[in-house]
Amino acid sequence: MKRLFFVLAIGLVAGGLGLVYDAADISAFDEADCLSCHGDYRLNKVTEQEGKTSLYVDGEALESSVHRSLDCTTCHTTFDANSKLHSASNITPLTNLSLAEKCGSCHQDQSAAYLESTHGASLTEGNTDVPGCTSCHSTGGDAHSIIAVSEPDSPVYKKSIAQTCATCHDNEGLMAKYDISATVYENYISSAHGQTQQLDIDHVATCSSCHGSHDITSVNGITPSLVEKCGSCHQDQSSQYLGSIHGTGLAEGNNDVAICASCHSTGGDTHSIVNVSEPDSPVYTKSIAQTCATCHDNEGLMAKYDISATVYETYNNFFHGKAMSLATEEQIARMNYATCNSCHDSHDIMKSENPASPVANLENLAETCRQCHDGAGVEFASSYHLHQEASTEHQLPTFIANVFYAYFLIPAMVVFGTSFILLDLIRSFRQHRRWRKADKE
Amino acid sequence: MQQEQQHIIRFDVNQRIQHLALIVTFTLLAVSGLPMMFHESAASQWWVGLWGGIEVMRVAHRIAAGVFIGVLVYHLVYIVWRVYFRKQSMKDLMKIMLPGIKDVRGLSGMFGHYLGLAKRGPKWDRYDIMQKLEYWAMIWGLAIMVATGLINWFPVTAASFLPGFLIPMAKSIHGWEAVLAVFWVVAVLFYSVIFSRSVFPLDRSIWTGKISRERLRDEHALDHEWLALAEEEESDEQ
Numbered sequence: 001m002k003r004l005f006f007v008l009a010i011g012l013v014a015g016g017l018g019l020v021y022d023a024a025d026i027s028a029f030d031e032a033d034c035l036s037c038h039g040d041y042r043l044n045k046v047t048e049q050e051g052k053t054s055l056y057v058d059g060e061a062l063e064s065s066v067h068r069s070l071d072c073t074t075c076h077t078t079f080d081a082n083s084k085l086h087s088a089s090n091i092t093p094l095t096n097l098s099l100a101e102k103c104g105s106c107h108q109d110q111s112a113a114y115l116e117s118t119h120g121a122s123l124t125e126g127n128t129d130v131p132g133c134t135s136c137h138s139t140g141g142d143a144h145s146i147i148a149v150s151e152p153d154s155p156v157y158k159k160s161i162a163q164t165c166a167t168c169h170d171n172e173g174l175m176a177k178y179d180i181s182a183t184v185y186e187n188y189i190s191s192a193h194g195q196t197q198q199l200d201i202d203h204v205a206t207c208s209s210c211h212g213s214h215d216i217t218s219v220n221g222i223t224p225s226l227v228e229k230c231g232s233c234h235q236d237q238s239s240q241y242l243g244s245i246h247g248t249g250l251a252e253g254n255n256d257v258a259i260c261a262s263c264h265s266t267g268g269d270t271h272s273i274v275n276v277s278e279p280d281s282p283v284y285t286k287s288i289a290q291t292c293a294t295c296h297d298n299e300g301l302m303a304k305y306d307i308s309a310t311v312y313e314t315y316n317n318f319f320h321g322k323a324m325s326l327a328t329e330e331q332i333a334r335m336n337y338a339t340c341n342s343c344h345d346s347h348d349i350m351k352s353e354n355p356a357s358p359v360a361n362l363e364n365l366a367e368t369c370r371q372c373h374d375g376a377g378v379e380f381a382s383s384y385h386l387h388q389e390a391s392t393e394h395q396l397p398t399f400i401a402n403v404f405y406a407y408f409l410i411p412a413m414v415v416f417g418t419s420f421i422l423l424d425l426i427r428s429f430r431q432h433r434r435w436r437k438a439d440k441e
Numbered sequence: 442m443q444q445e446q447q448h449i450i451r452f453d454v455n456q457r458i459q460h461l462a463l464i465v466t467f468t469l470l471a472v473s474g475l476p477m478m479f480h481e482s483a484a485s486q487w488w489v490g491l492w493g494g495i496e497v498m499r500v501a502h503r504i505a506a507g508v509f510i511g512v513l514v515y516h517l518v519y520i521v522w523r524v525y526f527r528k529q530s531m532k533d534l535m536k537i538m539l540p541g542i543k544d545v546r547g548l549s550g551m552f553g554h555y556l557g558l559a560k561r562g563p564k565w566d567r568y569d570i571m572q573k574l575e576y577w578a579m580i581w582g583l584a585i586m587v588a589t590g591l592i593n594w595f596p597v598t599a600a601s602f603l604p605g606f607l608i609p610m611a612k613s614i615h616g617w618e619a620v621l622a623v624f625w626v627v628a629v630l631f632y633s634v635i636f637s638r639s640v641f642p643l644d645r646s647i648w649t650g651k652i653s654r655e656r657l658r659d660e661h662a663l664d665h666e667w668l669a670l671a672e673e674e675e676s677d678e679q
Contacts, residue, residue, distance in 0.1 A: 318609075318612075319593075319612070321480075322477055322495075323495055325480050325481065325486070326485070326486065326489045326494065326495035327495045328490075328493065328494035328496075330494075331494045331496045335496065373596070373597050374597070375597050376600070377600065377601065379600040379604070379605045380600035380601075380605060380608075381605070382605035382606070383596065383600060383606060383607070383608035383609060385609055390609070390613070395606060395609055395610075396606075397610045398606070398610040398613050401614050402613055405613075405614070405617035409617075409621065410617065410620065410621055410624075413621060414624065417624070417625060417628055417629040418628070420629065421628065421629065421632045423552065423555035423556065424555065424632075426555065427555045428637065428638035428639065429638075430557070
């Protein structure tokens, strides 16, 4: 059997050489000529360094590839039809790196962007873990079966992009090697974007929508670019945000401020954005106050900006917060209880000192109250606690009432009531004993 | 013949109905109000959930409040009825209900007796000092609860003719007063009418309207003296 293969191989090589020698003119040399040898899946070469390497080219895949009209020599430029046995000496095998350059002879922009990207730069340094052109653009990574991005079979057809990136980025071992999170795919696919992308991929973000494709670079820190990315689809929200107190802070390089993902994704991970109508969302109506509180209830952080850190507590202990915490889902939806954004707005939130803020002064506040409380005026607005506990400086009447009840009336009544009970108990036991004694006598 | 009558009518049917209505509304108000005050506790969350959320509980609280106010009106009408139609003198009523110097002396006498300093307790009239306190604390608390409750029920209307600071103040007071009332009822009142050795397991006089002559003599000596005097006059007339 082995012998038979050997004979076959010799025969094929000889036949191929015959063809090569017959064709003296390279321009007359076409695909069919190459495939007459390379179309046989048994064709391979054996070298001492690499062992057995297949030299087979799938003719059918080549024929259905987007490059079907190109000649073999468009890429295999060093092929010389006149040289003997076009082996290692006169045809360089294409590596990922040389391939990137090769593709760049036509796809200049993509190739240049790729070579500067995190993947490309790493490849140049000799890292073979990173994807090359064919990793994403052909099935099985075969350079001969490049598929147009617009074809559903392409690994980077829009619907398939996330899954293709996941072949590496969902691989824990591989990602650990580069200290990259391996949860991005999992998070993305269960996020609002991931869940809806199959329904409307033209409008729903996938990996490349935010990270770019050829020019992908590693993400460092919190920058306005993160917001701009979201803004490429969510224009209104993003431009409102960029003008808000949070957005202007971000533009000044402040990393304490909330960005899109701080409120719209679980754990602040940009990959796990959750739709606001989902109970899991940090800005689902019932959860909004708690989400704002992650920063605004932090005394140290708030002190840094001279902002009150009692906003959450005071909200919680007043009508709105109480109703929110005790209502059913249906009631929350129907009653529309006020929460942070009801008065402060959401994306375009302003400092309350800003005259344009809905809570800047009693006139503005009254107008804000009227959103729900028909007929509310300035006097009504003035009753609001303004997120401060009652004290000698603020809401004095309430403070006096609190002190009166907590330190005088209730303790006094408790002492009076319990001493009455205790003394009556003692009396009745004493009397009982007396009666028993009288009975004995 | 008079001596055979061992039970004396202490509360008429109107008073018994008022008491029953108070029990029902007070309980309803307490169980639907306190969870709103202590909204963060898991027990409140569970309890409100059982009712079907705060909106259901809120409506229940307001209905109970309406009936509660109704009981107050009933009580006022009842007093007027007693004075104008039963010809009870207002002076008598005041003497029975209002705490006076005698009651203060009685209070110190009561504690003295409790402490073993006095052999006998003070002679009480129709209502002893604790009962008078109970009554007036009830009236006072009811007025406060109704006023603060209405402010919180209609805050926009309230703010249209009252200063705004009353709204958070009313909210605070409504809660404190509720806690105080519940404490007093559960601890002191329940002790007096259920757990106290002299009445255990239940003081039935407010339910049946009757009190035994013996007990009246023991606990409301003055009232018993009045009664005895009236009975004497009656028999003299006969």
